[in-house]
Amino acid sequence: MTQLQIGPHPVQPPVVLAPMAGITNAPFRTLCREFSGGKGLFVSEMITTRALVERDAKTMRLIHFDGTEEPRSVQLYGVDPATVGKAVRMIADEGLADHIDLNFGCPVPKVTRKGGGSALPYKRPLLRAILREAVAGAGGLPVTMKMRKGIDDDHLTYLDAGRIAVEEGVTAIALHGRTAAQHYGGTADWEAIARLKEAVPEIPVLGNGDIWSAADAVRMVRETGCDGVVVGRGCLGRPWLFGDLVAAFEGGGETAAPSFGEVAAVMRRHAQLLGEWLEDEARGVIDFRKHIAWYTKGFSVGSELRRRLATASSLAELDELLGRLDPDQPWPAHADGPRGRTSGRNRVVLPDGWLADPYDSACAGADAELDTSGG
Numbered sequence: 001m002t003q004l005q006i007g008p009h010p011v012q013p014p015v016v017l018a019p020m021a022g023i024t025n026a027p028f029r030t031l032c033r034e035f036s037g038g039k040g041l042f043v044s045e046m047i048t049t050r051a052l053v054e055r056d057a058k059t060m061r062l063i064h065f066d067g068t069e070e071p072r073s074v075q076l077y078g079v080d081p082a083t084v085g086k087a088v089r090m091i092a093d094e095g096l097a098d099h100i101d102l103n104f105g106c107p108v109p110k111v112t113r114k115g116g117g118s119a120l121p122y123k124r125p126l127l128r129a130i131l132r133e134a135v136a137g138a139g140g141l142p143v144t145m146k147m148r149k150g151i152d153d154d155h156l157t158y159l160d161a162g163r164i165a166v167e168e169g170v171t172a173i174a175l176h177g178r179t180a181a182q183h184y185g186g187t188a189d190w191e192a193i194a195r196l197k198e199a200v201p202e203i204p205v206l207g208n209g210d211i212w213s214a215a216d217a218v219r220m221v222r223e224t225g226c227d228g229v230v231v232g233r234g235c236l237g238r239p240w241l242f243g244d245l246v247a248a249f250e251g252g253g254e255t256a257a258p259s260f261g262e263v264a265a266v267m268r269r270h271a272q273l274l275g276e277w278l279e280d281e282a283r284g285v286i287d288f289r290k291h292i293a294w295y296t297k298g299f300s301v302g303s304e305l306r307r308r309l310a311t312a313s314s315l316a317e318l319d320e321l322l323g324r325l326d327p328d329q330p331w332p333a334h335a336d337g338p339r340g341r342t343s344g345r346n347r348v349v350l351p352d353g354w355l356a357d358p359y360d361s362a363c364a365g366a367d368a369e370l371d372t373s374g375g
Contacts, residue, residue, distance in 0.1 A: 004204055004228040006041065006099055007142025007171050009071045013249030014228025015040040015217065015242065016174070016206060017235065018146075019075040019103070022290070026066060027273035031266065032235065033068070035256075036242035041073055046103055048369050049078030049087035063096055071098035075146070077106070078130065079116045079364035085133030092139040100138055102130070104147040104161070107180040108370075113349040116368025118148045118180035121157040122354065123362050124164060131168040142171035146208070146230070149192050151348050152181035155355060158192060162200040174206040174230045180348045184233070194224040206230050212336050214241065214248035214255055237294025238336075239266065260299050261327025267295050271318055282313050298335030301325070 106117030188209025275284025
């Protein structure tokens with residue numbers, strides 16, 4: 001396998017942590033990097049361009065990287081070319097990051113109904129204008145993009161979007177092999193990743209969708225010819241997956257199978273890191289609650305203990321509850337597999353007349369720019 005190159009930054013093995021709102025904050029990225037030995041690329045939570053330009057306090061904290069993160073990778077989401085350009089120039093001029101990824105994959109109805117997210121690439125001129133402004137504002141920083149196949153099977157956009165990206169100077173493309181209509185349901189279409197790779201041989205193509213194990217990642221590369229993988233829901237409650245990915249791409253076959261005691265230690269560290277990052281222990285433990293079901297999936301816990309873990313509000317309380325777990329309980333069979341959102345839907349909510357002409361000069365509504373996970 002050739003080395004994945006994102007602008008001046010080598011990414012070896014070719015593994016990228018997908019941006020996920022409320023998940024891929026600095027503490028979670030730290031855990032994933034520790035398990036990978038610092039190898040791979042770890043992208044921030046999605047940042048909206050309008051909030052960044054306005055220097056919203058929460059957004060400025062989200063875009064902060066510690067000294068161990070290199071390269072510093074940030075994902076931006078915006079629907080207005082001028083605002084995207086301003087945000088990218090701000091990052092470049094102030095040295096806030098080393099790599100910029102643009103999100104065009106969000107399938108959430110409150111975003112697509114305003115023409116944002118995975119609805120936006122259907123309007124080819126708007127997509128081109130955003131990419132042109134981003135690349136122009138980035139200076140020497142590499143600009144990449146993440147997208148879906150299209151709105152639905154009758155309105156696929158990924159091949160056109162891929163050519164536009166190449167023409168506008170985008171460095172690499174990640175494709176989630178689902179349409180917006182699929183949301184997170186069904187099966188990812190890996191063949192679409194292969195077709196995109198054939199269509200844009202000039203730049204790296206990364207595949208995303210249904211990577212639940214290191215073996216899945218290696219299989220995707222072999223079957224599609226893609227240059228690397230983007231892992232999202234597969235690492236929920238499984239930050240050690242990045243260690244497995246490094247081993248698999250470097251020729252090893254071993255995968256982590258931590259005991260419940262080892263999992264509990266990771267859970268405790270995750271909660272502590274969140275508290276330190278938020279500068280509030282209780283807020284950190286409360287924020288950690290969303291991860292508990294993912295970490296404990298497949299293990300025997302008991303409904304009452306599981307409920308109490310999900311309502312803990314201090315590290316002392318969390319320690320007491322984690323101490324009740326059986327530390328010798330082995331890694332459960334069939335613990336891997338789908339996690340996070342798995343629902344699908346059949347109809348994508350769009351602005352009136354959005355599908356009438358893919359080449360008109362329509363713009364997305366300003367209120368399409370919401371802090372919503374990437375897709």
